[in-house]
Amino acid sequence: MRPNPSELHNSPAPLPPAAAHARARVRLGIGSRLALGLAVVAAVIAIGHGLATETTRQAVQSLRNMQIEHEPRARRAAAVMETLAAYDRAVIEYLHADQQADLESITTAADELDRSVNHYFNDAAAPAITAPDLQLRIEIAHHIAQGGKLASLAGKRAQWLAHRHALLDGVQHRIASAGGSGLAIADEQLLLRRSLAELAAALNSIRSNSGEPEALEIKEKEFSAALARHNAELSRSPGRAWLDLVHEDFGDSVRLRRAIGSFDALNRPARRSFMDAGTTLMAAAQTQFQEPARRDLLQAAGRAAASAELAEHTLTRTGIA
Numbered sequence: 001m002r003p004n005p006s007e008l009h010n011s012p013a014p015l016p017p018a019a020a021h022a023r024a025r026v027r028l029g030i031g032s033r034l035a036l037g038l039a040v041v042a043a044v045i046a047i048g049h050g051l052a053t054e055t056t057r058q059a060v061q062s063l064r065n066m067q068i069e070h071e072p073r074a075r076r077a078a079a080v081m082e083t084l085a086a087y088d089r090a091v092i093e094y095l096h097a098d099q100q101a102d103l104e105s106i107t108t109a110a111d112e113l114d115r116s117v118n119h120y121f122n123d124a125a126a127p128a129i130t131a132p133d134l135q136l137r138i139e140i141a142h143h144i145a146q147g148g149k150l151a152s153l154a155g156k157r158a159q160w161l162a163h164r165h166a167l168l169d170g171v172q173h174r175i176a177s178a179g180g181s182g183l184a185i186a187d188e189q190l191l192l193r194r195s196l197a198e199l200a201a202a203l204n205s206i207r208s209n210s211g212e213p214e215a216l217e218i219k220e221k222e223f224s225a226a227l228a229r230h231n232a233e234l235s236r237s238p239g240r241a242w243l244d245l246v247h248e249d250f251g252d253s254v255r256l257r258r259a260i261g262s263f264d265a266l267n268r269p270a271r272r273s274f275m276d277a278g279t280t281l282m283a284a285a286q287t288q289f290q291e292p293a294r295r296d297l298l299q300a301a302g303r304a305a306a307s308a309e310l311a312e313h314t315l316t317r318t319g320i321a
Helices: 006-012 017-026 030-096 104-122 131-182 193-208 213-229 231-319
Strands: none
Touching: 030 104, 030 131, 030 231, 104 131, 104 193, 131 193, 131 231, 213 231
């Protein structure tokens, strides 16, 4: 049977041998397609792992910098502030004490302040020293020396004050032993000598007065006037030697009181200057030491948080891919 011409016209033409071979090569089996898919997944995972590793490394590095550099520097800056305040407090408390005290507290506070300043500038990850920082370090050293000088002078003042009190106590003891507190007679009665009673009353007024120097000077003049009024009587009894000792001890106490007053008048501006310098140094240390260290610490913490967040986003995008 001869074929229909229309069927011959509609049937596809046979492929050339080369095209047929290429089409057979393009058609992949299911194994090849699975292998290709796994290769793509592996590539995505590898790329995502690399990105996540890099961002995680940045986060870890930021945390390490914060722990090694910024956080210790912030602690050292805070230590400078604390020890500076402690030193000023120790010196001021010593200056305000009227009795002689041990300088150990001031020496200890000065050593701690000097140590904290050295740690701030010399320990690992120390900041770059600028001219204002160097000037501040010099001023802190001068402040320590000034506080030690004031404390030494205050110790001398305390010695004068203690000696004055001892002299007045000695005068009181002499008046009391001579009958200033009364002589016992029959029927438990006390015989008071007017001269000694006036001296005892005037001296008690001096010893109990801790007011202004002008008030003390008035009381001292009253005691001296009482001695002068009863000079003849007291020369006979308790005697000239007793009277000379009272005059000598009381005169020394007056000279010491005047020396203390002169010292306070001269030393008061130095004390005020020391306290003002301490306030200025605290403000400068906060501006030049503490605030930059705190700012760097906050910035390092922000960078660490940003790197961690980026690593998390990278892992998320890798999972989606």
